[in-house]
Amino acid sequence: MTRPIPLQRGPNSPGLDNPGRRALLVGSAGAMASVSLLGFTPLARAQSAMTLPDYAAWKDQSALIVHSANTMETRRDAIGSGVLTPSDRLFVRNNLPPPPADVTDQPDTWAVRIDGVKNPKTLTVAELKSLGVVTVASVLQCSGNGRAFFPHGASGTQWSVGAAGCVMWTGVPLKTVVEALGGPVAGATYITSTGGETLPDGLDPKTVVVERSVPTRALEHALLAWGLNDEPLPRAHGGPLRLVVPGYYGVNNVKYVKRVAFTEQQTDAKIQASGYRIRDVGMKGAPDQPSMWEMNVKSWITAPLSESRPGRTMIYGVAFGGSRAVAGVEVSTDGGEHWQPARFLGPDLGPFAWRPFVFATDLSAGEHRLVSRATDVDGNPQPEGRKDNERGYGHNGWRDHGVTLTVA
Amino acid sequence: MTRPIPLQRGPNSPGLDNPGRRALLVGSAGAMASVSLLGFTPLARAQSAMTLPDYAAWKDQSALIVHSANTMETRRDAIGSGVLTPSDRLFVRNNLPPPPADVTDQPDTWAVRIDGVKNPKTLTVAELKSLGVVTVASVLQCSGNGRAFFPHGASGTQWSVGAAGCVMWTGVPLKTVVEALGGPVAGATYITSTGGETLPDGLDPKTVVVERSVPTRALEHALLAWGLNDEPLPRAHGGPLRLVVPGYYGVNNVKYVKRVAFTEQQTDAKIQASGYRIRDVGMKGAPDQPSMWEMNVKSWITAPLSESRPGRTMIYGVAFGGSRAVAGVEVSTDGGEHWQPARFLGPDLGPFAWRPFVFATDLSAGEHRLVSRATDVDGNPQPEGRKDNERGYGHNGWRDHGVTLTVA
Numbered sequence: 001m002t003r004p005i006p007l008q009r010g011p012n013s014p015g016l017d018n019p020g021r022r023a024l025l026v027g028s029a030g031a032m033a034s035v036s037l038l039g040f041t042p043l044a045r046a047q048s049a050m051t052l053p054d055y056a057a058w059k060d061q062s063a064l065i066v067h068s069a070n071t072m073e074t075r076r077d078a079i080g081s082g083v084l085t086p087s088d089r090l091f092v093r094n095n096l097p098p099p100p101a102d103v104t105d106q107p108d109t110w111a112v113r114i115d116g117v118k119n120p121k122t123l124t125v126a127e128l129k130s131l132g133v134v135t136v137a138s139v140l141q142c143s144g145n146g147r148a149f150f151p152h153g154a155s156g157t158q159w160s161v162g163a164a165g166c167v168m169w170t171g172v173p174l175k176t177v178v179e180a181l182g183g184p185v186a187g188a189t190y191i192t193s194t195g196g197e198t199l200p201d202g203l204d205p206k207t208v209v210v211e212r213s214v215p216t217r218a219l220e221h222a223l224l225a226w227g228l229n230d231e232p233l234p235r236a237h238g239g240p241l242r243l244v245v246p247g248y249y250g251v252n253n254v255k256y257v258k259r260v261a262f263t264e265q266q267t268d269a270k271i272q273a274s275g276y277r278i279r280d281v282g283m284k285g286a287p288d289q290p291s292m293w294e295m296n297v298k299s300w301i302t303a304p305l306s307e308s309r310p311g312r313t314m315i316y317g318v319a320f321g322g323s324r325a326v327a328g329v330e331v332s333t334d335g336g337e338h339w340q341p342a343r344f345l346g347p348d349l350g351p352f353a354w355r356p357f358v359f360a361t362d363l364s365a366g367e368h369r370l371v372s373r374a375t376d377v378d379g380n381p382q383p384e385g386r387k388d389n390e391r392g393y394g395h396n397g398w399r400d401h402g403v404t405l406t407v408a
Numbered sequence: 409m410t411r412p413i414p415l416q417r418g419p420n421s422p423g424l425d426n427p428g429r430r431a432l433l434v435g436s437a438g439a440m441a442s443v444s445l446l447g448f449t450p451l452a453r454a455q456s457a458m459t460l461p462d463y464a465a466w467k468d469q470s471a472l473i474v475h476s477a478n479t480m481e482t483r484r485d486a487i488g489s490g491v492l493t494p495s496d497r498l499f500v501r502n503n504l505p506p507p508p509a510d511v512t513d514q515p516d517t518w519a520v521r522i523d524g525v526k527n528p529k530t531l532t533v534a535e536l537k538s539l540g541v542v543t544v545a546s547v548l549q550c551s552g553n554g555r556a557f558f559p560h561g562a563s564g565t566q567w568s569v570g571a572a573g574c575v576m577w578t579g580v581p582l583k584t585v586v587e588a589l590g591g592p593v594a595g596a597t598y599i600t601s602t603g604g605e606t607l608p609d610g611l612d613p614k615t616v617v618v619e620r621s622v623p624t625r626a627l628e629h630a631l632l633a634w635g636l637n638d639e640p641l642p643r644a645h646g647g648p649l650r651l652v653v654p655g656y657y658g659v660n661n662v663k664y665v666k667r668v669a670f671t672e673q674q675t676d677a678k679i680q681a682s683g684y685r686i687r688d689v690g691m692k693g694a695p696d697q698p699s700m701w702e703m704n705v706k707s708w709i710t711a712p713l714s715e716s717r718p719g720r721t722m723i724y725g726v727a728f729g730g731s732r733a734v735a736g737v738e739v740s741t742d743g744g745e746h747w748q749p750a751r752f753l754g755p756d757l758g759p760f761a762w763r764p765f766v767f768a769t770d771l772s773a774g775e776h777r778l779v780s781r782a783t784d785v786d787g788n789p790q791p792e793g794r795k796d797n798e799r800g801y802g803h804n805g806w807r808d809h810g811v812t813l814t815v816a
Contacts, residue, residue: 082576082638083543084492130720133766135491135754168490168754230490312538346543346576349755358541 063089070094074162079302081316081356083346085165096197107240116262118182132176137349138246143292146395154392166354170227188262196256213266221246246352247323249292295322298396299374320354321376331359335369371402464644468496478502482570487710489724489764491754493573504605515648524670526590540584545757546654551700554803562800574762578635596670604664621674654760655731657700703730706804707782728762729784739767743777779810
């Protein structure tokens with residue numbers, strides 16, 4: 001088992017000799033109990049079962065903050081400086097409980113209905129696999145990543161920076177599938193996808209179904225993915241099949257996708273009509289408000305996060321452009337007074353991937369406010385502030401994302 | 409724990425719903441016993457302990473062929489089609505037993521002596537980390553990968569294709585370290601590195617020490633690495649510190665490196681003087697024979713490997729150029745009579761990385777011999793045959809690396 005011990009966790013990280021040995025989070029972030037997965041202690045196992053839901057029990061608990069059974073965030077100190085996020089460190093955000101465990105037992109038999117094309121058809125994953133294959137790296141990020149930084153107390157999971165990761169998706173380009181079926185019908189303006197979760201009884205399906213519409217321009221990069229980081233897509237992340245729309249917020253990447261339709265209108269499902277809409281604080285969601293589609297440019301520091309020694313210091317972080325490639329990133333150690341360019345670390349995985357970065361500097365004793373500011377290839381920089389909005393979506397302001405470092 | 413279930417292992421791969429659930433290799437490759445790492449059965453644990461040595465107990469046994477306590481090969485069907493090899497699938501080849509388990513407890517305190525420079529100095533990993541950092545993807549491959557295909561029965565581990573993987577290394581460029589120490593002394597022709605293994609008593613150290621020399625041209629890309637796939641370098645792979653020479657065979661990537669010296673001559677250690685030398689079958693090793701330094705262009709099929717159904721078939725594999733980038737790869741389904749270009753899959757991680765590839769074709773019922781042939785950027789193609797040599801090194805002939813597929 002590849003164990004996520006981010007390089008910046010320092011010399012006391014557990015399990016260095018044996019990546020199978022991990023520290024389990026016990027209560028506070030600081031309290032750790034060393035555990036060997038090849039000699040699991042009942043205590044540790046109990047703690048693990050208590051904290052992670054069954055469908056995500058394979059995750060690395062020491063790398064996650066478990067907000068609820070459907071929301072798990074990657075700890076800031078577990079993001080690391082790698083080009084890819086290991087699956088067991090990747091955040092989880094489900095709008096509904098996942099389908100039964102056996103949904104991924106025979107992934108090739110899962111079927112997805114393609115409508116709104118010349119020749120509508122239901123295709124199994126096995127059939128999709130024979131149509132074509134691509135592997136694309138992209139940042140998966142929840143619309144509410146950074147919500148914790150909004151002072152008005154936006155409702156919803158209080159994500160800090162860890163509702164994001166950069167992963168490799170393997171699947172067939174949606175374009176290839178659609179072209180094989182004669183192309184979209186005339187007048188198609190949206191791609192509307194429906195998740196295969198079991199809907200709770202006694203509720204109007206429209207109020208709970210995960211059905212999202214994205215503009216047809218998303219067809220250029222969208223794929224129907226059966227693989228995550230070169231493994232079959234786990235149920236926790238939408239397996240057996242997920243619509244992946246590189247550059248778009250997480251909610252548009254419909255899990256357990258059972259239908260993809262080219263439509264003239266957006267779906268009237270609540271999650272689309274009033275959910276995931278940017279509006280002023282206090283306002284209700286409505287279809288005429290901006291939907292959480294393309295992501296914006298963003299970056300944050302991943303190490304060091306709290307303390308370091310005086311002298312030469314390597315500051316690490318991640319930066320991405322969202323719906324377009326990131327061009328560069330700057331770092332300031334005085335809260336934004338002075339900026340210097342940081343250097344990208346590792347290979348470029350493409351326009352939708354993040355770039356780990358590093359900035360070498362000399363720090364004197366005292367407190368330093370570390371902030372980073374990325375700019376995308378179109379010249380859009382991260383803003384300093386945040387755009388306050390009712391649900392706390394799309395926060396990419398650099399000031400709130402900084403960290404205060406004590407050098408002593 | 410990210411579980412390696414290569415996408416091509418098919419719909420019956422274990423642990424699809426929960427990557428934590430793995431199949432353990434029990435005897436033959438076919439016989440599997442499902443195991444949950446979060447509910448480890450005593451039986452499975454015993455089998456695991458029996459088969460994998462302690463220092464590699466964290467590896468994914470279902471992905472490995474354990475030849476000995478110091479030699480573990482990645483199963484051909486576990487190589488997958490990803491751009492990176494997860495650490496727990498990566499092959500292991502140690503020339504000596506690794507240092508004690510506590511060697512990686514405080515990795516930042518490990519020290520390496522740099523000699524043959526203007527200002528020789530001993531530097532700790534902590535000091536190296538403040539000098540600079542790069543992350544480089546490179547293929548790690550044993551000189552003997554493919555040895556099993558030599559008909560003369562070359563002595564040594566009978567590696568098939570799995571003594572190779574593509575991983576990310578994080579460390580400081582050796583060049584940066586050397587420049588900080590005034591540069592190499594005049595007349596330096598080789599970089600000679602010494603491993604920190606404990607040498608067995610009663611033997612002439614020169615006959616057992618892992619000490620290798622590479623030409624100083626290797627300085628251009630070499631690094632002192634403390635990270636593997638964004639985790640602290642595990643002991644099984646040379647942690648806390650390893651010399652990594654991208655494009656060079658595995659043996660030159662000295663583990664637990666305790667000394668790096670710029671020298672006029674190659675070391676007279678046996679592993680350099682007579683070991684890892686290309687010579688005719690029956691001949692003894694000698695310093696005037698070619699040393700196993702730069703790797704050559706190579707590729708092989710990873711799926712399907714034995715059986716498939718008639719019709720549309722996706723053929724997967726990996727290709728790399730060795731000491732230079734790979735330019736392309738062709739696939740033949742008739743044993744090399746007719747060739748067609750395959751397509752690279754996923755992002756390019758740089759000149760020393762491998763490129764997964766895919767080739768879509770229609771297969772009729774019957775037997776098909778699948779072979780692949782890569783060409784590097786200098787136009788060097790994989791040869792058809794092998795260069796027979798005493799120890800079975802450097803085999804990159806495409807014919808022996810093919811697979812026979814039964815389509816029914």
